[in-house]
Amino acid sequence: MQSLTEASAPSAPSLERHGAFFYFSDFCESREALCIFRIDVETAERRGGSVTASSDGVELVLALDERAVPSEQHELHLAKPSPCHRFLAFTIHDGHDNYDLRLQDVRTGRILKSDAEDCGSVVGFAWSQNAEAGLALYFTKMDEQMRPAALYRMDLLVEAHDAARSVPSFVFREDDPNVFMDVTATKNGRFVVVNLNSKATSEVRLIANDGASRAQCLPPFLVKRRKQGANYFLEHLFFEDQKEEDAFIVVNNSGTKHPNFSLFLLQGRLPELGKASWTELSLDGREIDVVDIDVFAGHVCIYGRRNGRPAVKTVSVADLRDALAAIRTRTEYANQPTTIRCTDVAIPRHITQLRGGVNGDFRAGHTDLELESLTEAQPVRARCYPGQACLIFDGKAGEAGHGDAAFVTYRSWATAPDETKIPVTIAHKRGIPYDGATPTLLQGYGAYGECVDLSYTAQQMHLLENGWCIAFAHVRGGGEFGLAWHAQASGLGKANSFNDFIAAAEHLCSGESGTCITSERSSPPQTKNQALGITSPQYMMAAGVSAGALLCGVSLWAAPHLFRALLLRMPFLDVYTTMTEYPHLPLTLHERDEWGDPAVPREAEYIASWDPIQNLQRRVQQRPSGNPSTGLPAVLIQAGAADMRAPPWNASKLAALLEALATEELKEQPASKRDASEVGSDAGLLLDLQEGAGHFASNQLEKICLDRAIEAVFLKASLRPRWS
Numbered sequence: 001m002q003s004l005t006e007a008s009a010p011s012a013p014s015l016e017r018h019g020a021f022f023y024f025s026d027f028c029e030s031r032e033a034l035c036i037f038r039i040d041v042e043t044a045e046r047r048g049g050s051v052t053a054s055s056d057g058v059e060l061v062l063a064l065d066e067r068a069v070p071s072e073q074h075e076l077h078l079a080k081p082s083p084c085h086r087f088l089a090f091t092i093h094d095g096h097d098n099y100d101l102r103l104q105d106v107r108t109g110r111i112l113k114s115d116a117e118d119c120g121s122v123v124g125f126a127w128s129q130n131a132e133a134g135l136a137l138y139f140t141k142m143d144e145q146m147r148p149a150a151l152y153r154m155d156l157l158v159e160a161h162d163a164a165r166s167v168p169s170f171v172f173r174e175d176d177p178n179v180f181m182d183v184t185a186t187k188n189g190r191f192v193v194v195n196l197n198s199k200a201t202s203e204v205r206l207i208a209n210d211g212a213s214r215a216q217c218l219p220p221f222l223v224k225r226r227k228q229g230a231n232y233f234l235e236h237l238f239f240e241d242q243k244e245e246d247a248f249i250v251v252n253n254s255g256t257k258h259p260n261f262s263l264f265l266l267q268g269r270l271p272e273l274g275k276a277s278w279t280e281l282s283l284d285g286r287e288i289d290v291v292d293i294d295v296f297a298g299h300v301c302i303y304g305r306r307n308g309r310p311a312v313k314t315v316s317v318a319d320l321r322d323a324l325a326a327i328r329t330r331t332e333y334a335n336q337p338t339t340i341r342c343t344d345v346a347i348p349r350h351i352t353q354l355r356g357g358v359n360g361d362f363r364a365g366h367t368d369l370e371l372e373s374l375t376e377a378q379p380v381r382a383r384c385y386p387g388q389a390c391l392i393f394d395g396k397a398g399e400a401g402h403g404d405a406a407f408v409t410y411r412s413w414a415t416a417p418d419e420t421k422i423p424v425t426i427a428h429k430r431g432i433p434y435d436g437a438t439p440t441l442l443q444g445y446g447a448y449g450e451c452v453d454l455s456y457t458a459q460q461m462h463l464l465e466n467g468w469c470i471a472f473a474h475v476r477g478g479g480e481f482g483l484a485w486h487a488q489a490s491g492l493g494k495a496n497s498f499n500d501f502i503a504a505a506e507h508l509c510s511g512e513s514g515t516c517i518t519s520e521r522s523s524p525p526q527t528k529n530q531a532l533g534i535t536s537p538q539y540m541m542a543a544g545v546s547a548g549a550l551l552c553g554v555s556l557w558a559a560p561h562l563f564r565a566l567l568l569r570m571p572f573l574d575v576y577t578t579m580t581e582y583p584h585l586p587l588t589l590h591e592r593d594e595w596g597d598p599a600v601p602r603e604a605e606y607i608a609s610w611d612p613i614q615n616l617q618r619r620v621q622q623r624p625s626g627n628p629s630t631g632l633p634a635v636l637i638q639a640g641a642a643d644m645r646a647p648p649w650n651a652s653k654l655a656a657l658l659e660a661l662a663t664e665e666l667k668e669q670p671a672s673k674r675d676a677s678e679v680g681s682d683a684g685l686l687l688d689l690q691e692g693a694g695h696f697a698s699n700q701l702e703k704i705c706l707d708r709a710i711e712a713v714f715l716k717a718s719l720r721p722r723w724s
Contacts, residue, residue, distance in 0.1 A: 013025065013026045013037075013051065013052060013053075014358075015044065015049060015051065016358040016360055017041065017358070017360050017361040017364075018080075018081050018085075018360050018361075019081075019083065019085065020040055020041055020085070021038040021039065021040055021041065021081070021085060022038065022039050022040075022041060022044045022051070023036060023037070023038045023061065023081060024036070024037055024038075024039075024051065025037070026052060026053040027053070028053050028060070028063065031063045031065055032065070033063050033064050033065040034064045034076075035053065035060055035061075035062065035063045035064060036060075036061045036062040036064070036079060036088065037053055037058050037059060037060055037061060038058070038059050038061050038081075038085075039051055039055065039057050039058045039059065040057065043057045059106075061081075061088055061104065061106050062079070062088055062090065062104045062106075064076055067111065068090075068092070068102065068104075068111065069092060074092050074093065074094050075092070075093050076090060076091075076092060076093075077090075077091040077092065077093040077099055078090065078091045078124070078125075079091075080125065080126075080127060081106075081127075082127050082129065082135055082137075082156075083127055083129040083135070083189065084129060084135060085106065086105065086106060086107055086135075087103055087104065087105060087106060087112075087135075087156060088103070088104040088106055089101065089102070089103055089104075089125055089127070089137055090102055090103075090104065091122055091123075091125070093696075094694075097121070097142075097146050097644055097645070097694060097695070098121045099121045099122050099123055099142075100121075100122070101122035101125065101139060103137075103156075103166060112166055121141065121142040121146075122139050122140065122141055122142075123139075123140050123141070123142060123148040123182075124139065124140050124148065124182050124183050124184065125137055125138060125139035125140070125183065126138050126139075126183045126184050126185040126192055126193075127185065128185065128189075128192050128207070128209050129189070129209070130209050130210055134155065134156070134157075135155070135156040136153050136154060136155050136156065137153070137154045137156065137166075138151060138152070138153050138154075138171070138183050138192050138207070139151075139152055139154065139183065140152075140181045140182065140183050145177065146644065147177065147179075147180055147590065148180050148181045148182065149173060149174050149175075149179075149180075149181055150170065150172070150173045150174070150181070151170075151171040151172040151173070151181060151183060151194060151220075152168050152169065152170055152171060153168070153169050153171050154166045154167065154168045154169075155167045155169070171219070171220075172194065172205075172219050172220055174196055176198070177590060178198040178199070178590040178592075178593075179196050179197065179198045179201075179203075179226075179590070180196070180197050180198070180590070181194065181195070181196055182194075182195040182196075182197070183195075185209075186235055186236035186295075187235065187236075187294075187295055187296070187360075187362045188236055188238050188297070188362050189209060189362075190208070190209055190236050190238075190246070191206045191207060191208060191209060191236055192206070192207040192209060192220075193205075193206060193207075193234070194206070194207070194220045195233060196226070197231070198590060198593065199448075199490075199590065199591070199592075199593035199594055200228055200229055200231075200593040201226045201227060201228055201229065201230060201231065202226060202230070202231040202232055202233065203222070203223075203224070203225060203226035204222075204223040204224070204232065204233060204234055205219075205220030205221060205222050205223065206220055206221045206223060206270060206273070207220050207221070208221075208270055221270050221271060221273065221274075222274050223248075223266075223273055223274060224274055225274070227254075229253075229259070230252070230253065230254050231252070231253050231261075231483070232250055232251060232252035232253070232254075233250070233251050234248045234249065234250040234251070234266070235248065235249055235293060235295040236248055236295070237249055237295065237300075237317060237320060237321075238297050238317070238362075239317070239321050245267050245268055245269055246267070246268070246269070246270065246273070247265065247266070247267045247320075247321075247324060248265070248266045248267070249263060249264070249265060249266075249293060249295065249300060249320065250263070250264040250265070250266050250278060251263060251264075251290060251292070251293060252264050252278070253483055255280045255337070256280065256282075256337060257289075257290075257482075259482070259483040259484050259487055260289050260290070260482035260483050260484055261289070261290040261291070261482065261483065262280055262281070262290065262337075263280070263281040263283065263290060263293070263302070264278040264279060264280050264281065265278070265279045265281060265320065265323060265324055265327070265338075266278050266279075267324055279323075279324075279327050279337075279338055280337040280338070281323070281337060281338055281339075281340045282337040282338065282339045282340065283302070283313060283315070283339075283340060283342045284339055284340065284341055284342055285313065285342050285343070285344045286306060286311075286344050287306065288302070288304035288305070288306050288311045288313060289304050289305045289306070289311075289481060289482035290302060290303075290304045290482075291303050291304045291305060291479070291482075292304075292356075294356050294359055294367055295362075296317070296359075296362060296363070296364055296365075296367070297317065297362055297363050298316065298317050298318075298365060298386065299314055299315065299316055299317055299365075299367075299386035300314070300315050300317065300320070301313075301314055301356070301367040301384060302314070302315065302342070303354070303356060305451075305479075305480060305481065305482070308411075308423050308474060308480040308481055309347070309411075310347055310351065310352075310353070310354035311344075311345075311347065312344075312345040312347065312354070312369070312384060313342045313343060313344055313345065314342065314343045314345065314367070314384060314385075314386045314387065314388075315340055315341070315342045315343075315386075316341075316386055316387070319340055319341055320340065323338050323340055326338070343386065343387050343388065343389055344389060345384050345388075345389060345390075345391060346389050346390060346391065347371070347391075348371070350373050350409055351371045351372065351373055351380075352372065352373050352374055352409065352425065352454035352455075353371070353372040353373075353453065353454045353455045354369060354370070354371055354372075355369070355370045355372075356368070356369060356370075357369060357370055357381070365385065365386075366383045366384060366385045366386075366392075367383065367384040367385075368381065368382075368383055368384075369381070369382045369383070369384055369391070370382075372454070372455045372456060373409065373454075373456065374407075374409055374425075374427045374454060374455075374456060374460065374464075374470065375406075375407040375409065375427060375456065375461065375464065376456060377456055377461070380393065381393075405430070406429060406430060407427055407428065407429055407430060407464060408427065408428060408429075408430045409425070409426070409427040410425075410426055411423055411424065411425055411426070412424045412426055412507065412532060413507075414473070414500070414503045414504045414506070414507035415503060415507070415530070416476075416496070416499050416500050416503045417499050417503065418496070418499075420476070420488075420496075420500070422473060422474065422475060422476075422500045422503055422504055423474040423480065424471055424472065424473050424474070424504050424507060424508070425452075425454060425471065425472040425474065426469060426470070426471045426472075426508075426532075426534075427460075427464060427469070427470045427471075428464065428467075428468070428469040428470070428534070429464065429465075429467060432467065432469070432534075434532060434533045434534045435533070436509065436533050436534070436535060436536040436539075437535070437536070437539060438467065438468070438469045438534050438535050438539060439463075439467070439468045439469070439535070439539045439541070439715075439719060440468065440469040440470075440471060440508055440509075440534060440535040440539060440540050440541065441460075441463060441468060441469070441470055441471070441541045441542070441543060441715065442471045442472075442473060442501075442504060442505055442508065442540065442541070442542045442543075443470075443471070443472050443473070443542070443543050443544065443548075444472065444473040444474070444475050444478075444497075444500075444501050444504070444542075444544060444548055444551045445475075445477075445478055445544070445545070445547065445548035445551075446473075446475035446476065446477035446478050446489060446497035446500070446501065446547075446548065446550075446551060447477050447478070447497070447547040447548065447550070447594060448477075448486070448547065448594060449477075449478065449479040449483060449485075449486035450478055450479055451474070451478055451479045451480050452472045452473075452474055452478060452480075454472060457708075458705075458708060459708040459711060459712055462708075462712055463712065463715070466716075469508075469534055469535060471504070471508055473500060473501050473504035473505075473551075475489065475496075475497045475498075475500035475501050475504070475551070476488040476489035476493075476496045476497055476500055477489030477490060477494070477496070477497040490593065490594050490595075491593065491594075491595075491596050491603070492596065492602075492603065492606055494594075494595060494596065494606075494607075494610065495606075495609070495610050497550070497551065498550070498551060498554040498555070498558065498610060501542075501551040501554075501555065502555060502558065502559045502562065505540060505542065505555070505559070505562045505563070506531075506562065507530070507531065507532060508532055508534055508535050508540065509531070509532075509533070509534070509535045509536045509537060509539075509540055509562070537561060537562050537563065537564065538564055539564060539719070540562060540563050540564055541563065541564055541565045541566070541567065541715050541718065542555060542563055542565075542566050542567070543566070543567040543568075543569070543711075544567075544568055544569070544571070545569045545570060545571075546569070546570050546571070546572055546645070546646055546695065547572050549568040549569065549570070549571030549572065549573065549646075550571075550572065550573065550575070550612065552566040552567070552568050552571075553568065553571060553573045553612030553613075553654065554610055554612055554615075556612060556616065556632065556633070556635070556654075556658075557612060557615040557616050557619060558615075560631060560632050560633055561631065563633040564633055564634065564718050564719070565633050565634040565635070565636070565714070565715060565718035566633050566634070566635050566636075567635075567636045567638075567711055567714065567715065568635070568636070568637045568638070568651070568654070569638045569711075570638065570639060570640060570643060570645075570646050570695055571637065571639065571646060571650050571651060571654070572645070572646040572650060573611075573612045573613055573646075573650045573651075573653070573654055574611070574612075574613045574649065574650045574653055575595055575607055575611045575613075576598065576604070576607045576608050576611040576613070576614050577613065578647075578650075579591070579592070579595060579596075579598045579607065580598045580604070582647075595607060612654065613650075613653050613654065613657070616654070616657040616658070616661070617657060619661065620657060620660050620661060632658065632661060632662060633718075634684045634685070634714075634718045635654075635655075635658055635684075635685050635686070636686045636688065636710075636711065636714045637651045637654060637655055637686070637687050637688065638651075638688045638690065638707070638710075638711075639651035639652075639687070639688070639689050639690065639693075640689075640690050640692075640693030640694050640695060641689055641690060641691050641692060641693060642692055642693060642694050643693065643694055643695045644694070644695065645694075645695040646695060648689060651687060651689065652687070652689075655685060655687040658685050659685060662685060684717075684718070686714065688710065
């Protein structure tokens with residue numbers, strides 16, 4: 001397992017350009033610690049970008065030793081150099097949702113102390129520098145409910161003898177308990193951007209990077225007031241002939257593609273920007289569900305999904321400038337979308353995950369991308385140039401290979417009870433028989449509009465090399481088809497996620513569409529859930545993490561006959577009780593748009609109808625004596641004792657209920673019925689409660705390998721005969 005994990009580690013440091021320097025991290029032998037280094041751009045480019053910690057001209061910026069990182073439980077979370085490169089701001093994460101902000105004076109090597117340490121936990125930060133106002137760092141702080149809620153500014157003052165000190169001051173607070181605050185900066189440094197987001201709405205405020213705004217300590221200017229169901233974010237566009245008015249490109253879900261995102265143009269002066277009109281853009285070429293944008297001086301890269309797969313478009317900033325000029329002159333059809341010329345970028349078919357690179361150089365004439373597949377340990381780095389349909393790999397246009405030839409990756413479609421087609425990504429060794437006897441691990445998430453991560457992992461490769469099939473159900477509640485896909489499985493539609501997951505399991509093995517956990521469907525679906533036949537229930541496993549563990553938790557009571565074993569990692573399961581009795585926890589008050597509001601009787605009843613703990617409790621309490629056993633899968637539950645997002649009682653409650661059910665089933669099971677092929681509760685129950693662990697995974701290689709090895713051993717052991 002460790003060798004497979006190490007194979008996915010970068011073979012060379014990844015350089016991140018910030019102004020005149022490339023920054024990178026590498027292990028330093030002399031310091032015996034991971035360190036952050038930098039090298040000037042000209043020197044690095046003369047070497048073709050091949051740079052390590054021992055290269056000439058490399059400067060140490062920060063050593064992540066005991067001076068910067070207090071203990072093994074603490075990890076570097078985020079680091080950003082100041083525009084003048086004198087300072088490095090970084091946060092240290094303790095694994096329990098606490099983030100300490102620190103400032104390294106690169107010139108003196110000192111870590112500066114600040115009164116900010118007494119303000120709570122810092123989550124995000126952004127630099128601001130102006131010739132008139134000097135250097136400042138804006139940062140957000142968490143409240144007692146672990147919600148980033150307040151904005152502060154820290155002015156960096158250079159005193160006599162070149163010493164520096166920091167002076168923090170309060171700027172702005174968000175009082176709505178459902179809204180999270182994030183701070184960033186436009187890529188060209190013109191504005192500090194304050195994003196205020198809940199699950200169902202958003203609002204953007206801007207701080208101009210000028211001396212007047214800083215001196216007067218003005219509150220952030222509002223772009224557009226929040227509205228229920230409306231989400232937006234923006235970036236600043238730079239025009240060479242720009243005068244007093246600023247132009248922005250906005251990603252917003254209130255356009256013709258509602259509830260999915262569209263792009264808009266906005267232009268005006270900052271104080272009156274909220275009154276300016278927005279013009280929707282119609283992107284020519286192939287259809288795309290917009291997800292994000294990356295803005296440069298000369299072009300904009302548009303990230304999205306097409307038929308649930310990664311997709312990329314590019315558009316010229318010159319064309320956007322011309323579109324704004326045309327919009328100002330037209331009188332007819334003023335509210336109609338403006339068509340803008342785009343280039344569709346060809347993404348290789350075997351690529352399952354696409355991410356933008358760091359892309360910190362605003363003046364760059366290209367966009368760096370990272371392409372991943374399920375079966376290749378190293379991401380493929382490519383460059384996307386505006387106006388070109390082909391990606392550039394290692395300086396050449398063409399395909400990034402075709403994946404590992406020993407494996408096949410493809411997409412199939414399951415049919416949910418309401419006849420919605422659910423994509424399922426499948427990977428396995430080439431040539432395995434579809435005879436129902438292939439061990440299969442099905443995974444999913446289905447919450448918050450997040451897409452399932454289809455990156456390479458050592459655990460998955462270990463299983464694939466041993467003849468397993470890996471499958472991912474892209475259930476509703478995720479973001480594979482935009483905000484609409486998420487909306488179909490939130491609130492009073494949440495059960496769609498679970499029905500989709502069960503349909504995916506049926507599709508892989510039995511093919512019978514016979515399980516629906518709600519009574520919404522008045523008649524059976526007209527289209528059968530066609531079977532692939534790659535596996536069968538005695539070889540079917542499933543895994544879920546955090547909110548994704550709900551898919552496994554619901555399967556435990558709704559479709560236990562479909563699974564041989566279930567793996568739940570840091571699970572959030574006790575939804576009804578948590579939402580009603582523990583409003584102070586992170587996954588409660590501001591999560592009502594996702595799970596429903598238990599204060600509303602109809603929604604409370606709906607949550608209880610699918611909640612795993614509620615249903616298993618009813619099964620324990622109402623089970624008639626002598627009822628024939630339907631069997632339960634083997635279950636491994638991994639939880640963090642210090643997890644505040646999915647508290648450990650979720651795991652403990654589930655373990656206690658399963659133990660009670662397993663005890664009863666063992667009493668009822670006649671010895672003559674104890675067949676080795678039967679899926680039954682006697683396969684085992686393991687609760688791994690990790691002392692000191694929080695919600696998020698450790699980045700320590702030894703801990704990662706141990707956890708994944710335990711999971712692999714559990715999955716393989718679950719295939720053994722139940723009774724001996």
